[in-house]
Amino acid sequence: xxxxxxxxxxxxxxxxxxxxxxxxxxxxxxxxxxxxxxxxxxxxxxxxxxxxxxxxxxxxxxxxxxxxxxxxxxxxxxxxxxxxxxxxxxxxxxxxxxxxxxxxxxxxxxxxxxxxxxxxxxxxxxxxxxxxxxxxxxxxxxxxxxxxxxxxxxxxxxxxxxxxxxxxxxxxxxxxxxxxxxxxxxxxxxxxxxxxxxxxxxxxxxxxxxxx
Amino acid sequence: xxxxxxxxxxxxxxxxxxxxxxxxxxxxxxxxxxxxxxxxxxxxxxxxxxxxxxxxxxxxxxxxxxxxxxxxxxxxxxxxxxxxxxxxxxxxxxxxxxxxxxxxxxxxxxxxxxxxxxxxxxxxxxxxxxxxxxxxxxxxxxxxxxxxxxxxxxxxxxxxxxxxxxxxxxxxxxxxxxxxxxxxxxxxxxxxxxxxxxxxxxxxxxxxxxxxxxxxxxxxxxxxxxxxxxxxxxxxxxxxxxxxxxxxxxxxxxxxxxxxxxxxxxxxxxxxxxxxxxxxxxxxxxxxxxxxxxxxxxx
Numbered sequence: 001x002x003x004x005x006x007x008x009x010x011x012x013x014x015x016x017x018x019x020x021x022x023x024x025x026x027x028x029x030x031x032x033x034x035x036x037x038x039x040x041x042x043x044x045x046x047x048x049x050x051x052x053x054x055x056x057x058x059x060x061x062x063x064x065x066x067x068x069x070x071x072x073x074x075x076x077x078x079x080x081x082x083x084x085x086x087x088x089x090x091x092x093x094x095x096x097x098x099x100x101x102x103x104x105x106x107x108x109x110x111x112x113x114x115x116x117x118x119x120x121x122x123x124x125x126x127x128x129x130x131x132x133x134x135x136x137x138x139x140x141x142x143x144x145x146x147x148x149x150x151x152x153x154x155x156x157x158x159x160x161x162x163x164x165x166x167x168x169x170x171x172x173x174x175x176x177x178x179x180x181x182x183x184x185x186x187x188x189x190x191x192x193x194x195x196x197x198x199x200x201x202x203x204x205x206x207x208x209x210x211x212x
Numbered sequence: 213x214x215x216x217x218x219x220x221x222x223x224x225x226x227x228x229x230x231x232x233x234x235x236x237x238x239x240x241x242x243x244x245x246x247x248x249x250x251x252x253x254x255x256x257x258x259x260x261x262x263x264x265x266x267x268x269x270x271x272x273x274x275x276x277x278x279x280x281x282x283x284x285x286x287x288x289x290x291x292x293x294x295x296x297x298x299x300x301x302x303x304x305x306x307x308x309x310x311x312x313x314x315x316x317x318x319x320x321x322x323x324x325x326x327x328x329x330x331x332x333x334x335x336x337x338x339x340x341x342x343x344x345x346x347x348x349x350x351x352x353x354x355x356x357x358x359x360x361x362x363x364x365x366x367x368x369x370x371x372x373x374x375x376x377x378x379x380x381x382x383x384x385x386x387x388x389x390x391x392x393x394x395x396x397x398x399x400x401x402x403x404x405x406x407x408x409x410x411x412x413x414x415x416x417x418x419x420x421x422x423x424x425x426x427x428x429x430x431x432x433x434x435x436x437x438x439x440x441x442x443x444x445x446x447x448x449x450x451x452x453x454x455x456x457x458x459x460x461x462x463x464x465x466x467x468x469x470x471x472x473x474x475x476x477x478x479x480x481x482x483x484x485x486x487x488x489x490x491x492x493x494x495x496x497x498x499x500x501x502x503x504x505x506x507x508x509x510x511x
Contacts (some may be wrong), residue, residue, distance in 0.1 A: 022222045024220055026222030030228070031227075057251075061254055119476040125300070125303060125304070135299070135300075154304050154305075158258075160266075160269060162269075175369075195296055199270075199288070199289045200270060201289060201292060201296070206304050
């Protein structure tokens with residue numbers, strides 16, 4: 001082998017080495033700058049999220065205008081002897097992963113979300129019993145902490161002093177006659193307070209649905 | 213040659229990345245304006261519904277000596293409602309809402325027996341609504357222990373001469389319920405037996421429903437108005453009643469001064485102007501509206 005062939009061989013090796021570095025650098029750059037969209041990790045895409053939000057909104061609006069079994073009916077479905085929503089698991093998770101009674105939302109939560117494998121929370125937020133008392137929170141359904149891509153829909157509804165609880169067997173006692181102290185068994189415990197004593201208004205509550 | 217090829221290949225990879233990212237990257241978040249518009253409209257409807265309910269409660273929770281007393285109370289209640297509503301919306305997102313009570317457009321008149329008594333006024337037969345009038349509320353609250361075996365009648369007549377008659381008698385020898393026979397222009401129309409709650413029966417005669425049991429009957433509203441109302445044999449029952457009319461009836465019932473006589477006439481808000489404001493990142497919306505409290509004519 002001549003000295004000239006040796007030199008050419010070294011030049012090819014060096015060129016190949018530099019070329020491989022260039023290609024590797026380009027591949028690394030490409031991997032770094034590749035955009036990961038949510039559904040590439042099994043999450044909800046934008047269209048699904050928009051559809052879920054629309055369905056949750058529609059369900060709340062429909063329920064708010066459902067006559068006797070409207071949103072206030074849902075909020076008042078409280079069992080004073082059990083100190084939780086009627087038939088619910090407890091006060092912390094509400095109905096949790098158990099099915100809601102059919103009369104709440106007319107089964108729409110189950111048909112819209114459970115049947116299609118979505119998870120959801122339904123949280124009731126109410127005003128405190130005076131202007132400085134802020135707000136309180138009462139889970140109707142709590143199935144876990146929402147995912148990053150969860151969608152939220154909410155609707156506000158109004159309770160009046162002379163409304164009654166709607167759970168079976170709760171009688172004709174008006175909301176203003178209940179107590180927000182759970183240890184007061186005689187007074188009957190209902191966690192949502194009278195936010196405006198002295199007026200017919202009882203409270204303004206927000207029903208929030210979070211789906212993911 | 214090898215180097216030129218590799219550089220070309222590297223440029224192609226980077227170019228593809230740029231193109232691919234451009235295709236699949238989500239577009240920047242834009243405010244969903246249509247959703248905001250829907251929510252603003254729903255908020256407006258919610259205020260409208262609650263203005264009606266809140267003002268019915270305000271009109272009927274006590275008797276008022278004057279329109280200004282009523283108006284002050286209504287304004288205070290509405291202000292509290294607006295505050296709670298604003299707090300609730302603010303807690304749920306970057307939304308500012310406000311509902312303003314702009315005052316009544318029209319007042320009505322409530323002829324009310326607010327304390328237990330028989331249904332007479334000067335005589336056993338008399339007309340709480342003595343000339344054709346629009347009726348927005350007609351509720352009787354009977355103490356069943358004082359319902360007679362002989363009938364007490366309420367006759368409602370419209371301006372064409374058509375009548376609806378309601379005849380109340382004790383059900384059986386012991387008072388466990390009240391029987392109501394309904395006639396239309398003298399022809400029997402329906403019969404109902406209403407069970408009491410705590411010894412009382414509360415009836416909405418306009419819609420023909422009981423607040424205290426499941427009994428129902430044809431209501432006055434089955435017949436076109438305006439109406440006159442006459443009580444016959446008012447001495448045969450005891451209880452309370454409340455009739456809201458658009459115009460002032462000339463029934464001899466005094467205004468509810470302090471202390472109020474029984475029965476007396478109290479003003480009510482018949483229709484009201486309300487302004488709703490809804491401001492979110494996507495929508496800024498203000499709407500003035502006239503709300504009819506009893507669902508009849510507004511101004």
